[in-house]
Amino acid sequence: MAFRRFLLLLFFFISAAGEPTSDRAALLAFLSQTPHSPRIQWKASASACDWVGVSCDANRTAVVALRLPAAGLIGPIPPGTLGRLSSLRILSLRSNRLSGSPPQDLSNLTVLHSLYLQNNLFSGAFPPAIPKLTRLTRLDLSANNFSSEIPFAVNNLTRLTGLFLQQNRFSGSLPSVGIPGLTSFNVSYNDLNGSIPATLAKFPASDFVGNLQLCGGPLAPCAPFFPSPSPSPIPPPESPTGKSSKNLSTKAIIGIAVAGGVVLLLLLLLLLFCCLSARRKQSQRAKGGTKPVEAAAGPIGRSADVGTTSSSKEDIAAATASQGDKNRLVFVGSGGGYSFDLEDLLRASAEVLGKGSVGTSYKAVLEEGTTVVVKRLKDVAVSKRDFELNIEALGKIEHGNLLAIRAYYYSKDEKLLVFDYLAAGSLSSNLHGSRGSGRTPLDWDNRMRIALAAGRGLAHLHGPARVVHGNIKASNVLLRPDPDAAALSDYGLAPIFGPSGSTVSRAAVGYRAPEVVETRRATFKSDVYSFGVLLLELLTGKAPNQASIAGEEGVDLPRWVQSVVREEWTAEVFDVELMRYANIEEEMVQLLQIAMACVALVPDSRPDMAEVVRMMEDIAGGRLGTSEGDDGLRASSDEPSKPASGGRSPRVASTP
Incomplete structure (x- = not known):
């Protein structure tokens, strides 16, 4: 009997030692105070280390990672919950609807090295707890509503390799961030002003665009400021006898005055002559004479695409x-x-x-x-x-x-x-512009209409026109008040830039098909790949040339989507702004299938554009209307000299 009690006590102690009791309580407190989606079901009977999104150390005594992306979390992070996870190394709460300011007690997470809070509704100043997390290597606060200045205290994060603050409302000047290991940085689409510090000038212009008053570094030079030089004292002329001019005679003074008057009269006559001459020339122009080229400058406004501002006529x-x-x-x-x-x-x-x-x-x-x-x-x-x-x-x-x-x-x-001129701007500016208050996000119907419009335009290029676009990207999709009338621009221009190698340099990073880098030549199939990336951009809300996707440097948008779908977290790929609309998940998944077929690595596995348009119209099911004038579209092959594909069915990915 005594031996049996000993075994029970031993089993109890072993079980207790293998369960992060205090971390478990903190997680339950967080979940109970935060509305969330039904897929997060942490059973009290199971070990916390086996819960969805929770990872423990090898001994299962402490929680070291919490990943709850796109989990439908709503509202502020309750204080006294996540801040108690003292062994936490990775915290990912991206793509939810969390709001307010992150609690101060997050500064207790002293061993945290990766913090992903992007694509939420956080607001207020830069979280004061973050500069105290001195072991951070990756910090992503992008696509929120943070405001005020970026503090110089970010330099306390001496181990940081990636800092992403784009698509917020940060204002003021950029601090001089001199972290040696910082290799990825982005503050685009904020309200920053002033010159870019020399320590940040090494990063590309795309990391700073969308800030109306930011200049220097990779952007346009700041306007020079030259203070007016103070007038140097001019000594009074001396008389031949060495005496000061104060002793000039009365005759000399009268002579100087008369000479000055004559000079003034001559200047007035010359000015009158110039005015009469200018009026005569203007009269001649009105009668059909030569028109002069004048330098005029218009008002300065936010750029529709890349945020560049200038009025230099x-x-x-x-x-x-x-x-x-x-x-x-x-x-x-x-x-x-x-x-x-x-x-x-x-x-x-x-x-x-x-x-x-x-x-x-x-x-x-x-x-x-x-x-x-x-x-x-x-x-x-x-x-x-x-x-x-x-x-x-x-x-x-x-x-x-x-x-x-x-x-x-x-x-x-x-x-x-x-x-x-299309005043509605580009798809890029409408999709990735500031997500602050007052912005009207693109809803699902508008995104689907824009995708169909761009697809029909590209199918016409590949079909009747037999033209390779060669530069498909969101900034080259221009919008009209009617989303069905969205238009592709900059098509077919590659041949005027000389050898085919220039096509590679001009194709947008992130949209470029893998074979274009090798063959240095755009084709119909590489256009299909670029269009597939555009569809993924509409579905995910992520720019394909974003410096960091999911906190993994160097992972492009199609590969990231494939990795997420492979893990059966399909809902995680969709833009959090689309989650508010009901009964659209099936259409989004179907469009995701088409997009993944378009970005197949093997060009021959990609469908033709005419087939892509037909599949998208099947998804809409007539709900979004039909195109006019596209009846003559035919499936197009990779090369204009080759025949059409003959109705081959596209290879569409299986349902994620």
């Missing part, structure tokens, strides 16, 4: 042809019904909309009120004849979901393209 005025150059603005296709000339265009007020891989885009408002977009191309490497042939061929392509080229200008030093 001199940039467009520099496009004026040389004295002997008789080139002119040439309208192509229907020309959009415009009737202005080059000098009208150069005299328009200008605003920089964005600086992309093919050139800089300007919003130009002409004197009569017409607004167009002028794209100033860079690095054009073909002759004038080849340039004209390519642009005139593209100008003949007319489709409701393609942004047509209206006109072009070619000179030795300047090449311009003219497009319609």
Whole structure:
């Protein structure tokens, strides 16, 4: 009997030693005070180490990781709960609806090295508890509503390798962050101002865009400030006798006054002559004379795509042809019904909309009120004849979901393209803009309509037009008030930039098909891959060229989605902003299947664009309407010289 009691006591002590009792109580307190989705069911009868999202150390005596992404967590983090997990090393609460400010007692997590709070509704100042977590190596607070300044105290995090603060409302100047091991950094789409510190200038411009008043480093240089020099004292002239001019005679003073009056009279006569001459020239212009190129600057506004802000009219005025150059603005296709000339265009007020891989885009408002977009191309490497042939061929392509080229200008030093101006901005700015209060997120119906519109435009390029787009990305999907009329831009421009190698450099990072890097040549199938990445972007709300996805540096969007689906956490991939809409999960999963088929690593495994559009229309089931003028679309192969695929069924991934 005594031996049996001893065994029971021994079993009790062994069981107690293998269960993180205090951590278990803290987790239960957190879950009981935080609304959550039904999939989190921590059974009191089971060990805490076996609960969903909980990981323990080898001895099962302490919780070392808590991962609850997209778990439907709502409201503030209750104080006195997670702050009690003293052995916690990884905390991931991303893609929920947590709000308020993270509690101060998180500073008790002294061994924490990874903290992921992105894609929530946190607000207030930079959490004061975080700079005390000196062992942090990865910190992601992106896509929240944090405001105020970024504190200099982030330099206390001396082990940090990744810091992600984009898509918040941080303001003020950037602190000089001098952490030696920091390799990933992003503060884009905030309200920061001032110059970028030298310690952060090594990071690319994409890490800083979307801050209206930020300058220096990889962005445009800050406007120089030169204080007016103080006037140097001029000694009074001396008389020939060495005496001061204070002793000038009365005759000398009168002579100086008379001379000054004569000079003033001559200046007034010259000014009057200039005014009369200018008025005469203006009258001649009104009668059809030559129009001068004036430097005018329009209002400064937030960039629609990359957040660049400038109103330098001199940039467009520099496009004026040389004295002997008789080139002119040439309208192509229907020309959009415009009737202005080059000098009208150069005299328009200008605003920089964005600086992309093919050139800089300007919003130009002409004197009569017409607004167009002028794209100033860079690095054009073909002759004038080849340039004209390519642009005139593209100008003949007319489709409701393609942004047509209206006109072009070619000179030795300047090449311009003219497009319609779409005030609604790009898909990129509407999808990834600040998620603060006042922003209207894209709902599921609008995202599906935009996807269909872009797909129909691309299918028309691959079908009747037989043109490879070569540069598909969210910033090249431009929106109209009617989402069904969204339009693809910048298509078919790769040939004017010379050898095929330039295509690789201009294709957006994150959207680029794997084979393009090797073959240095875009094809219909590589366009399908890029479109699949675009669909994943709409589904996940994540930019494909984001520096860090799920806290794993170097993992691109398609591979990250595949890894999540493989672990049967399909709901985790979807944008948290879509979780508020009911009865759409089945459609999202079906579109995810199409997207994964498009991003297959083997080009021949990808469906053709006409098939992709048909599958998307099947998902909509007529609920979102049908396209007009697409009946003649045919399935297109990788090469224009090859026949169509002949109705081959696409390989669609199995249901995640």
